[in-house]
Amino acid sequence: MKKKYLNSRRAFIRTSATGLIGASLISAASPAPFLYRRKKEKLGIALIGLGYYSTDLLAPALQETEHVKLTGIVTGTPEKEKIWSEKYNIPEKNIYNYENFDDIANNQDIDIVYVVLPNSMHKEFTIRGANAGKHVICEKPMAMNAVECREMIDACNKNGVLLSIGYRLHYDPYNIEAMRLGQEKVFGNVLHISCGAAFRNTSTEHWKLQRSMGGGSMMDMGVYPLQAARYVTGEEPVSVTAQSYTMRESCKDIEEAVNFQLTFPGGTIANLSTGFHAGFNYLLVSAERGRFELQPYSGYRGIKGKTSNGELSFPKMNQQAAHMDDFALSVRDGQPVRVPGEEGLKDMIVVDAAYKAMKNNCAVSL
Ligand code: NAD
Numbered sequence: 001m002k003k004k005y006l007n008s009r010r011a012f013i014r015t016s017a018t019g020l021i022g023a024s025l026i027s028a029a030s031p032a033p034f035l036y037r038r039k040k041e042k043l044g045i046a047l048i049g050l051g052y053y054s055t056d057l058l059a060p061a062l063q064e065t066e067h068v069k070l071t072g073i074v075t076g077t078p079e080k081e082k083i084w085s086e087k088y089n090i091p092e093k094n095i096y097n098y099e100n101f102d103d104i105a106n107n108q109d110i111d112i113v114y115v116v117l118p119n120s121m122h123k124e125f126t127i128r129g130a131n132a133g134k135h136v137i138c139e140k141p142m143a144m145n146a147v148e149c150r151e152m153i154d155a156c157n158k159n160g161v162l163l164s165i166g167y168r169l170h171y172d173p174y175n176i177e178a179m180r181l182g183q184e185k186v187f188g189n190v191l192h193i194s195c196g197a198a199f200r201n202t203s204t205e206h207w208k209l210q211r212s213m214g215g216g217s218m219m220d221m222g223v224y225p226l227q228a229a230r231y232v233t234g235e236e237p238v239s240v241t242a243q244s245y246t247m248r249e250s251c252k253d254i255e256e257a258v259n260f261q262l263t264f265p266g267g268t269i270a271n272l273s274t275g276f277h278a279g280f281n282y283l284l285v286s287a288e289r290g291r292f293e294l295q296p297y298s299g300y301r302g303i304k305g306k307t308s309n310g311e312l313s314f315p316k317m318n319q320q321a322a323h324m325d326d327f328a329l330s331v332r333d334g335q336p337v338r339v340p341g342e343e344g345l346k347d348m349i350v351v352d353a354a355y356k357a358m359k360n361n362c363a364v365s366l
Contacts, residue, residue: 043328044109046072046094046134048101048125049117050080053139057300058116059088061320068328071109074101101125105132111331114166114324115139118207119214123148126163127155135331137324139166141219142344145352149345156341164327164337165344167227171322173314174294174303175231178283181292182232187308188288193232193270195225195283197298198257201276204250208276216254218244218354222274223347224298228283229262229270230346237262237270237350239365242357251276260354 045068047054062070072094073084081095094109104110113129115122115138123143129136136156142149142165156163169175182190198221207213208220216222230236240262244255257275264270273280283297290308297303300319305312323339330337353364 039332040111042067042069043111043331044069044071045112045114045137045324045328046070046074046096046104046110048074048113048115048129049121050075050077050084051116054114054116057320058114058324059084061318061324064318064321065325065328067325067332068112072096072104072107072113074098074104074113102128102132104129104134111135112137112324112327116166119219120144120207120212122214123152126152130155130159130161130163133159133161135162135327137164137166137327138341138344140344140347141214141223141351142341142348144214146345146348149341149348153341153345162327162331162337163341164323164330164339165341166323167339167343168300168319168323169224169227169298170231170339171317171319171326172303173317174305174312175228175297177305177312177314178228178285178292178294178297179231179234181307182285182287183234185287187290187292189266190233190268190285190287192286193229193268193272193284195228195270195297196273196280197221197224198273198275198277198281199279201251209250209254211253217274217276218242218255218258218260218351220274220276222258222260222272222354223351225270225272225274225283226260226262226347226350228297229264229268229272230350232283232285233264233266233268233270235264235266235268236346237264237366239263239363240350240353240357241363242354243361244358245275245277247277255358258354258358260357262350 047058070088073090074096076098084090096104113134113136115125117125119141122138126136126138208215242258242260244258246256257277260272262270281296281298283294285292292307294303294305326338329335353366357364
């Protein structure tokens with residue numbers, strides 16, 4: 001588990017500095033079972049689900065990518081077909097709906113499918129994509145629980161396709177630096193992590209407010225502080241306690257806010273918060289000989305950071321473009337996947353335990 005941020009650093013260098021894509025960054029030991037016989041200049045990707053994240057972030061990011069381009073869409077809303085095909089020049093033969101999606105197996109224009117659907121649909125479409133022989137990126141949280149995550153990983157392995165989870169912060173240079181500072185113990189052992197990611201969700205009917213659809217603040221935003229605690233320590237937690245709060249009628253089916261606490265084998269305590277009740281976003285780390293912090297820490301842009309030694313400053317970049325480009329290189333050149341399905345599984349093991357802790361008001365060992 002140690003120094004897992006190193007691949008992130010490589011990925012950041014690889015995707016942020018054209019011309020640095022060189023043999024020195026490509027491990028000779030990397031397995032290459034997915035090499036394409038004839039290398040395409042750019043791989044093709046199809047977005048499944050054309051809601052907020054696809055429309056506002058992923059499709060625009062795909063206008064900046066070097067190694068992958070938007071070649072297909074999968075949507076249940078016929079009106080979106082015309083809008084997207086005109087805007088992004090997508091031919092009719094590359095447009096699918098949720099019923100005929102499996103026919104994508106015969107489409108050579110599409111190498112990767114990206115599941116951007118409600119969380120309860122992640123497992124089905126990841127498995128259908130894998131069975132169609134397509135490599136898959138699946139949004140966070142990976143699935144409804146750890147059991148589903150294992151089924152998704154198995155399906156991808158069985159079909160010989162790669163799987164990545166949409167944890168874009170593994171490509172953000174500030175978060176990569178937090179991984180390095182924590183995992184390399186630059187300020188000594190990490191003693192305490194305080195991290196929160198929440199926003200004021202004012203919708204009343206959205207699927208994120210429905211438990212059966214994979215809603216809830218723990219599922220939606222809680223995985224960010226959980227990720228941060230795991231990647232700053234480079235360890236897996238050994239116990240979790242959690243308390244949930246629901247104040248508003250609109251949130252009656254889910255947990256509106258959650259405080260949860262993790263302990264790690266190296267002795268770190270993490271005090272984590274999430275919610276749909278208020279806006280906050282911070283990562284504060286106290287170590288034996290100093291501190292480092294990012295605030296805000298998980299946005300698409302505008303992340304700021306400092307350590308006991310001074311301000312952090314990194315060039316602007318596009319997290320989503322970097323992630324999709326890096327995954328395309330994994331598919332094309334057989335490089336290890338930086339954020340594989342196992343990363344989503346590890347989070348869901350903790351999320352499952354956190355729900356148990358909330359329900360039974362007890363500490364759950366992992
Ligand atoms: P959204 O509600 O805006 O979009 C969901 C899409 O799924 C819509 O196009 C909708 O039509 C479609 N859909 C298909 N069947 C549906 C059903 N039965 N009920 C509701 N919608 C259905 O959601 P979003 O914010 O785009 O989130 C999609 C996924 O992306 C989620 O897993 C979410 O966690 C993830 N996400 C990730 C990030 C990130 O920063 N990595 C940011 C936002 C969302």
